[in-house]
Amino acid sequence: MPTTSQSRPRDDVSKPVKLDAIAVLRALADPVRLDLVRQLRESVAPIACGAFDVAVAKNTLSHHFKTLREAGVIVTHREGTAALNVLQEDELDEAFPGLLDAILPRRG
Amino acid sequence: MPTTSQSRPRDDVSKPVKLDAIAVLRALADPVRLDLVRQLRESVAPIACGAFDVAVAKNTLSHHFKTLREAGVIVTHREGTAALNVLQEDELDEAFPGLLDAILPRRG
DNA sequence: GCTGTAGTTCGACGTCCATGGAACAACGGT
DNA sequence: ACCGTTGTTCCATGGACGTCGAACTACAGC
Numbered sequence: 112m113p114t115t116s117q118s119r120p121r122d123d124v125s126k127p128v129k130l131d132a133i134a135v136l137r138a139l140a141d142p143v144r145l146d147l148v149r150q151l152r153e154s155v156a157p158i159a160c161g162a163f164d165v166a167v168a169k170n171t172l173s174h175h176f177k178t179l180r181e182a183g184v185i186v187t188h189r190e191g192t193a194a195l196n197v198l199q200e201d202e203l204d205e206a207f208p209g210l211l212d213a214i215l216p217r218r219g
Numbered sequence: 220m221p222t223t224s225q226s227r228p229r230d231d232v233s234k235p236v237k238l239d240a241i242a243v244l245r246a247l248a249d250p251v252r253l254d255l256v257r258q259l260r261e262s263v264a265p266i267a268c269g270a271f272d273v274a275v276a277k278n279t280l281s282h283h284f285k286t287l288r289e290a291g292v293i294v295t296h297r298e299g300t301a302a303l304n305v306l307q308e309d310e311l312d313e314a315f316p317g318l319l320d321a322i323l324p325r326r327g
Numbered sequence: 328g329c330t331g332t333a334g335t336t337c338g339a340c341g342t343c344c345a346t347g348g349a350a351c352a353a354c355g356g357t
Numbered sequence: 358a359c360c361g362t363t364g365t366t367c368c369a370t371g372g373a374c375g376t377c378g379a380a381c382t383a384c385a386g387c
Contacts, residue, residue, distance in 0.1 A: 132253070132322050133248060133249070133250055133253065136244055136247050136248035136253075136322065137245075137248040139244050139248075140241060140244035140245040140247075140248045141241070141374095141375085142241055143375085145240070145241065145244075159333080159334095160333075160334065161332090161333060161334080167375085167376070167377090168376070168377055168378080169333080169334070169335090170334085170335075170336080170337095170376085170377065170378080170379090171375070171376055171377065172334090173334055173335055173336085174335095174374095174375075174376085175375090176334090177335085178374095189334095189383090189384095191333090191383095191384060191385070192332060192333045192334080192383070192384050192385065193333065193334090193384095194333075194334065194335095207321040207322055208317075208320075208321055209316075209317030209318070209320060209321045210317075210318065210321035210322065212316075212317060213315040213316055213317045213318035213321055214240050214244065214315055214318065249344095249345080251345085267363080267364095268363075268364065269362085269363060269364080275345085275346070275347085276346070276347050276348080277347095277363080277364070277365090278346080278347065278348080278349090278364085278365075278366080278367095279345065279346050279347065280364090281364060281365055281366085282344090282345075282346085282365095283345085284364090285365090286344095297353090297354095297364095299353090299354060299355070299363090300353070300354045300355065300362060300363045300364080301354095301362095301363070301364090302363075302364065302365095
């Protein structure tokens with residue numbers, strides 16, 4: 112069976128049903144993805160997929176975003192052709208309080 | 220390139236030179252290993268490898284302990300035939316303050 | 328409509344990894 | 358010395374994952 116076969120309003124994508132510790136840890140346990148999350152966290156405004164400073168191809172980047180989405184770490188809003196990514200900081204902090212601060216200490 | 224190619228005194232094993240976020244996250248991002256860490260954290264005394272409540276073969280268990288050791292999450296002391304495992308809670312809390320509390324909330 | 332830009336999806340490839348069976352090493356007890 | 362216990366190491370296997378090229382979709386502008 113598919114990993115997420117929950118009845119999903121097909122209009123929407125990546126409804127983060129419930130945050131799973133293993134999934135979140137696995138999502139963060141990759142250098143590229145952890146860097147994406149870091150950039151998202153250090154920015155106040157949402158960032159489009161193509162605007163990230165990363166050294167992988169676009170399709171690979173898309174795959175990483177999908178992983179982050181399915182883990183509930185980020186949410187993506189489509190705005191015209193752009194896909195604006197937002198870190199689910201509140202949800203993460205509620206499920207795993209202090210996790211982001213632990214692995215991504217914000218300077219300042 | 221190897222993930223951890225830090226110059227390591229070959230004489231020693233699993234000296235947790237410096238805790239790497241990716242390595243620690245990957246070590247914790249496995250159901251079996253996270254459960255091992257949970258059991259270690261809930262116990263006051265060190266636990267021998269064979270005394271864990273887990274559903275994998277002993278060689279697999281040994282492999283998981285090796286992963287945790289190389290990530291610096293645990294340290295193993297040999298005592299006769301037993302191998303007593305200790306969670307590196309202080310070191311982890313210094314490197315990533317609040318990480319364990321975030322993903323392994325202790326019922327208290 | 329056509330072109331370009333932004334993301335996604337589809338194979339495919341190579342690597343890493345979790346798992347277990349079997350053999351081996353280290354230690355303790357009798 | 359001989360076992361039994363405890364871990365480790367070796368090898369193989371099946372699956373998951375990161376990566377990329379190429380094709381495809383969706384949207385904006387001309």
